[in-house]
Amino acid sequence: MEIRAATLDDITAITEVHKRDVATWYRGFGDDEIVAPYDQLCVFERYMAGGPWMSVETCAIHVNQLLLHELPPIVAVLDGKVVAESEFYIGDEGAPYGVVLDISVLYVHPDAQGRGVGGAMIKYLIDRAQRRQCRSMTVVPGPRGFYQHYGFNEVHDRPHLLVNARTTNHPYTMEELGNETPYRVVSGIPMPIGRYTSGRQEWERHKMITYHLPELSHCMHRRIRLRNDSGEAIAILAQHSPFDRALIAHAWTDSMPINELVTILRNECVNSGFSQLRLLIDPQIVRTPLAIEPVEETSTPCMMRWLKPRLH
Ligand SMILES: CC(C)(COP(=O)(O)OP(=O)(O)OC[C@H]1O[C@@H](n2cnc3c(N)ncnc32)[C@H](O)[C@@H]1OP(=O)(O)O)[C@@H](O)C(=O)NCCC(=O)NCCS
Numbered sequence: 001m002e003i004r005a006a007t008l009d010d011i012t013a014i015t016e017v018h019k020r021d022v023a024t025w026y027r028g029f030g031d032d033e034i035v036a037p038y039d040q041l042c043v044f045e046r047y048m049a050g051g052p053w054m055s056v057e058t059c060a061i062h063v064n065q066l067l068l069h070e071l072p073p074i075v076a077v078l079d080g081k082v083v084a085e086s087e088f089y090i091g092d093e094g095a096p097y098g099v100v101l102d103i104s105v106l107y108v109h110p111d112a113q114g115r116g117v118g119g120a121m122i123k124y125l126i127d128r129a130q131r132r133q134c135r136s137m138t139v140v141p142g143p144r145g146f147y148q149h150y151g152f153n154e155v156h157d158r159p160h161l162l163v164n165a166r167t168t169n170h171p172y173t174m175e176e177l178g179n180e181t182p183y184r185v186v187s188g189i190p191m192p193i194g195r196y197t198s199g200r201q202e203w204e205r206h207k208m209i210t211y212h213l214p215e216l217s218h219c220m221h222r223r224i225r226l227r228n229d230s231g232e233a234i235a236i237l238a239q240h241s242p243f244d245r246a247l248i249a250h251a252w253t254d255s256m257p258i259n260e261l262v263t264i265l266r267n268e269c270v271n272s273g274f275s276q277l278r279l280l281i282d283p284q285i286v287r288t289p290l291a292i293e294p295v296e297e298t299s300t301p302c303m304m305r306w307l308k309p310r311l312h
Pocket residue numbers: 104105106107108109112113114115116117118119120141142143144145146147149
């Protein structure tokens with residue numbers, strides 16, 4: 001078996017690996033949704049079924065962006081065939097995490113599962129993380145047992161709050177940042193809001209919305225710098241799909257108190273024309289009680305594995 005960086009030549013095979021994760025394909029949405037064969041679906045319907053990996057058109061754009069940002073996905077080749085793909089992000093996530101390698105995708109084709117492929121890929125990623133002096137690795141676990149087998153033993157359940165947007169009279173300034181603003185602007189800054197497992201992933205993910213799909217072009221997506229008397233924050237307010245009724249917030253700050261940040265984000269949500277905001281709170285960073293009453297509260301799990309840096 002060979003584990004190597006993916007290239008654009010692998011796109012068809014990567015799409016085949018991920019497509020197997022979808023049991024039934026549907027054409028249309030909501031009340032108009034009907035079961036249909038894959039080849040009758042448009043690119044947007046495939047995208048909504050499982051993300052960019054679901055058709056070669058969007059998968060090529062997605063993988064190309066990762067390659068351009070020096071985040072090459074890896075593939076496993078078994079008997080001459082690509083049978084698995086994994087994607088990862090390395091970023092300086094600020095205190096208390098430091099430099100983190102986040103596994104955003106690890107998927108083995110069902111026909112090749114149970115033959116050591118996933119294990120070989122995760123060992124490759126642990127080695128990569130140690131070489132890059134990462135302090136930890138993270139993953140939003142699908143199969144928890146698999147990650148536990150490889151030492152991911154801390155499970156954090158993070159509060160996921162839906163709050164109403166609200167205007168504020170508290171003064172602050174807001175500057176719109178371009179979509180191409182580089183990751184170094186937030187590198188090393190703690191991310192109290194909207195960090196699923198990797199701030200780097202959130203930053204790049206939103207930069208990567210480059211698919212020329214009319215349905216996605218209407219999605220709200222703002223990158224903003226916020227300042228008030230207490231400090232500064234950088235935030236992304238975005239819709240992940242055109243069907244989202246609430247905006248999702250991602251915010252980095254090492255100076256703005258959390259309740260001031262939330263107040264400003266709620267105001268910016270109103271300014272963006274939305275009435276609700278989703279806030280995923282990181283309890284490792286947010287120690288102050290939040291002065292908000294959520295409309296809905298769920299939780300999102302994250303698994304971690306601390307690493308000992310390898311000395312060369
Ligand atoms: C989980 C997954 C990556 C494992 O890959 P795999 O190639 O089948 O696993 P391997 O054959 O390499 O197994 C390696 C080891 O992990 C163990 N393992 C595999 N899956 C496991 C599970 N679900 N729970 C506990 N242990 C597991 C195996 O028993 C094996 O143990 P060993 O070292 O003692 O032999 C693969 O099954 C998969 O892709 N599943 C779907 C993934 C998914 O849902 N991803 C979504 C998140 S992106």
